[in-house]
Amino acid sequence: MPIRVTVDIVIFTIQSGDLQVLLVRRGIEPYKGRWAIPGGFVLEQESLEQAALRELREETGVTDVYLEQLYSFGDPKRDPRGRTVTVAWFALVDAERALQAGTDAAEARWWSVQHRPPLAFDHASILDYALERLRNKLEYTTVGFQLLPDKFTLGDLQKVYEAILGRALDKRNFRRKIGLLGILKPLDELRSEGGRPARLHRFSARKFEKLKDKGILFPF
Amino acid sequence: MPIRVTVDIVIFTIQSGDLQVLLVRRGIEPYKGRWAIPGGFVLEQESLEQAALRELREETGVTDVYLEQLYSFGDPKRDPRGRTVTVAWFALVDAERALQAGTDAAEARWWSVQHRPPLAFDHASILDYALERLRNKLEYTTVGFQLLPDKFTLGDLQKVYEAILGRALDKRNFRRKIGLLGILKPLDELRSEGGRPARLHRFSARKFEKLKDKGILFPF
DNA sequence: ACAAAAGTGTTCGATATACACCCATGT
DNA sequence: ACATGGGTGTATATCGAACACTTTTGT
Structure with missing residues (x-):
C-alpha cells in the first residue's frame, strides 16, 4: 500500500x-x-x-x-x-x-x-x-494587505489587523507605523460610510519589495 | 505510479x-x-x-x-x-x-x-x-542553545550566534540580553582555555518555558 | 612581563505605547 | 443638531547600538 x-x-x-x-x-x-x-x-x-x-x-x-x-x-x-x-x-x-x-x-x-x-x-x-x-x-510581513481589495481605507486595514490579532489597536499609533513604511499610495478618491468619508489607499508592492531587500519588516 | x-x-x-x-x-x-x-x-x-x-x-x-x-x-x-x-x-x-x-x-x-x-x-x-x-x-527562540553541550561558557554561546548570523556581536550587549532572559544557570565551575578561565553555564529549560508562556522571546 | 580570553556600565538614538480632541458627512 | 466614523500630535518608557578598560590565568 x-x-x-x-x-x-x-x-x-x-x-x-x-x-x-x-x-x-x-x-x-x-x-x-x-x-x-x-x-x-x-x-x-x-x-x-x-x-x-x-x-x-x-x-x-x-x-x-x-x-x-x-x-x-x-x-x-x-x-x-x-x-x-x-x-x-x-x-x-x-x-x-x-x-x-x-x-x-x-x-x-x-x-x-x-x-x-x-x-x-x-x-x-x-x-x-x-x-x-x-x-x-x-x-x-504585509500579509494583512492580501485580505483587502485593491482599494481600501485605513480603517479597513486596521480592522483586518484587529480581527486577526483579536485585540483593539490604537488608531494613531497604527497609522503612524503604516505611514512610516511608506508602502501605501493615497488615492484621490473617498468612500462614504455613515460618517466622514475616508480616503482610499492602494498597496504599493513595488515599494514594499525595496523594504524587504533592506531587511526592513513590519513593526507590529 | x-x-x-x-x-x-x-x-x-x-x-x-x-x-x-x-x-x-x-x-x-x-x-x-x-x-x-x-x-x-x-x-x-x-x-x-x-x-x-x-x-x-x-x-x-x-x-x-x-x-x-x-x-x-x-x-x-x-x-x-x-x-x-x-x-x-x-x-x-x-x-x-x-x-x-x-x-x-x-x-x-x-x-x-x-x-x-x-x-x-x-x-x-x-x-x-x-x-x-x-x-x-x-x-x-533559543535554538542556539541546542548547538552547545550541557555546560558551556558565554563565549561559546556568542560564537554560536556569530557563526550562524555571520557577523560579530558586541560582547557586552550580548551578555546583557542573555542575562535579562534569566534562562542560564551559572555553575561553580570554570574552564581555562588560553587566558582567564571562563565560568560555565547551563541552559535552564524550565525557566525558558515560563518565558514562552508569557510570550517573551529572544531579542536578537 | 606579556599574551590571551573573561568580565563589566553608560550614553544616545530609535521605537513602542498611552492618551483626547476636532473634522466632514448623512440624517 | 446630532450621530458616525475619519483624521491628527505629544510625552514617556523601553529597547537596541555603540563604545574601552580592568581582571585573571598560563607561559
Whole structure:
C-alpha cells in the first residue's frame, strides 16, 4: 500500500471585521456530514503548489491569491481509509473575491474562526496551526494587505489587523507605523460610510519589495 | 505510479566557531558520487517525525536532538527515477555528539556551510532554506542553545550566534540580553582555555518555558 | 612581563505605547 | 443638531547600538 499525498488549503478571509475560514461539508464516509478543510489528491504531473492552486480554483473559483505552504501532516492514523500525507497550505482572499467563493458550491461556506463547527480528520489541528502562523506573519510581513481589495481605507486595514490579532489597536499609533513604511499610495478618491468619508489607499508592492531587500519588516 | 514520500534532514552543528552540515556521499545513480542531505523513505507505520528521527539515528547514531519540520518539496522532476515528495527537516546537534556522527559511516562527513560541495537533486535549495530558517529562528527562540553541550561558557554561546548570523556581536550587549532572559544557570565551575578561565553555564529549560508562556522571546 | 580570553556600565538614538480632541458627512 | 466614523500630535518608557578598560590565568 503506497502512501497517498494530498493538499489541504486553509482559506481565510475577512467579512465585516470577522476572520472567516472556508469549509466544505463532506458528502461521503468517513466523517460524512462533517465540515472539512478543502483539499484533494496531488496529481501525477503537478507540483505541490500547482495542486494547491488547482484545488483552490476548483473549490472556490478564486485565483491569483496569496498562498503559502504551512506544514505537512502524516500521522499513520489520520485517515481511517489508509495512509495519507497531506501538505497543508494557507491562502488569503479579499472580501470581494470571497463572496463568489462561498456561493459556488452549495456545500461550501464561510465560518467565523471563533464559531467553527467540529472538523473532520485532523483538520482542527491544521486550522489552529494556520491561525497561529497567520498571527505571527501579520507582525512582520504585509500579509494583512492580501485580505483587502485593491482599494481600501485605513480603517479597513486596521480592522483586518484587529480581527486577526483579536485585540483593539490604537488608531494613531497604527497609522503612524503604516505611514512610516511608506508602502501605501493615497488615492484621490473617498468612500462614504455613515460618517466622514475616508480616503482610499492602494498597496504599493513595488515599494514594499525595496523594504524587504533592506531587511526592513513590519513593526507590529 | 504512486508518489513516494521521503524525509530529508539537514543536520547542523558548530565545530570551533564554524557552522557545519552533515552530508552523505551517494553510492548509486542518479548523482552517484555526489554529496546529498541524509534521508530516506517514510515507512508504512511511522509518522513523518518518527521517520525523520529514524533516519537521523541510522545515519548519524545521534538521538535526542532538536528536530523541526522545515518544508515539503515536490517538484515532479526533482528525482529522475520517479515522482517523490520529500518532507524536509532540520536538526541541531551539539559539538560533542557531532563527533560520533561524522565518523560512523565512511561516506558521511561534516562540511562547512561556507565551503560545501555541489549537492544532488534539489538539495542545495533545501539546505539554503534550512539556513534561512535557522538564522530567523535564532533571533526569536533559543535554538542556539541546542548547538552547545550541557555546560558551556558565554563565549561559546556568542560564537554560536556569530557563526550562524555571520557577523560579530558586541560582547557586552550580548551578555546583557542573555542575562535579562534569566534562562542560564551559572555553575561553580570554570574552564581555562588560553587566558582567564571562563565560568560555565547551563541552559535552564524550565525557566525558558515560563518565558514562552508569557510570550517573551529572544531579542536578537 | 606579556599574551590571551573573561568580565563589566553608560550614553544616545530609535521605537513602542498611552492618551483626547476636532473634522466632514448623512440624517 | 446630532450621530458616525475619519483624521491628527505629544510625552514617556523601553529597547537596541555603540563604545574601552580592568581582571585573571598560563607561559
